[in-house]
Amino acid sequence: MPLSPGALRYRLPLLLVLGLSLALSFALIAVRILLTGQLQFTFLLWNLFLAAIPFGLSAALTLAARPPAGRLLLPVGAVWLLFFPNAPYLITDLFHLVPRRGVPYWYDLALIMSCAWNGLMLAFASLLDMHTLVRQRLGFWAGWGFVNLALGLSAFGVYLGRYLRYNSWDILSNPFTLFYDIVQRLLHPFHNWQTWGVTVVFWAFLLIAYATVRLLGRGQEIRE
Template identity: 70%
Template sequence: MPLFVAALSGPRLRRRLSLLLVLGASLTLSVVLITFRVLLTKQLLFVFLLWNLFLALIPFGLSSMLGLAAVQLRARVLVPAGAVWLLFFPNAPYILTDLFHLEPRPGVPYWYDLALILSCAWNGLMLAYASLLDMQALVARRLGVGAGWGFAAGALLLSAFGIYLGRFLRFNSWDVLTNPFTLFYDILQRLINPTAHPRTWGVTLLFGAFLILGYATVRLLGRAGEEPGE
């Protein structure tokens, strides 16, 4: 039996399939809500959320593949692969900030747009947490539980910083390749002179705290459900 098949045998395989089923159903709901709105209004206003959901799927897909192949991969492959994952990871929780687009609009009830954007934001957050769970387990297996939690907290803080870069400075993940000098200059300016950029660190710390507490809550809820008698 291949190693990646053995790694997901038994209860772990069932949990993974259940997760994929629930995430798939939740993503389908978001797609249906967006599609129905387009058909109702003949406007493409929220179609960009489909692209954002696709970007949110990238880190989840990468972490899933790394988790399956982790036994067979060496550190010199895992480290750059993990760096690519970290580069795309902020795209998942970034969808939370699409709530900025919520406002009353004619032709569609306000509550419908609220449900639509919340559905997409929820999916982005859950894809982020599911992906981070895979990566934390990968780090913990190689470096220990403490290192795994340190990695998770660091990734979420960096993700919050990435949310700031994307929402307020309008950078994308691929700007590392297409516009690296401007990106690195703007980051360096905020590191060298943090007091001149209070919004940068306000957004980073506030969203970072929110993401870390949310992730810890999800982890604890998952463990509570695994206790005997549940």
């Protein structure tokens, strides 16, 4: 089924703004390479690519059919959930912000903030798509339940990626070690307080930020 005019009015400007925002991040990284001759922050390009995967998947589901069949939504949704933590993970790249020679401190701040912002916006744009799809099939409460689950698992995934250095594909390439580390933290929460501190704080932040973005968009629709 083709997209409605209203959906197109939303989708095309969103793609344009996200494209411009990503282009700014790419330009900041490129200029830094030219100034320093070092590939200091090129890893952010890979992180941005990983952050774009869940947005691409959710956009494909949204564009494929309205609503998509369950046999399509479930497997694609599972892959989406696996890669989704890579988007908000970019916030933690602020840990790399330290004074370095050859580039002003403010420039590195702008560069990393730009990438972190793009990760967050890709995450929320993707989650908005998935939230809508789940709500259409299962109702209001199921939609928000899915949002809480996705953001909670994402916050836990951010911890696994930042502190234990796991990647999304470790579920296939290194499943036993990953499973062991997860089970240990579930069985011994008080010995792994940092795990749950990071998870709860990031979950709360992401949930409040997502709700804010959603309410801002809804307020604009009402005014129009």
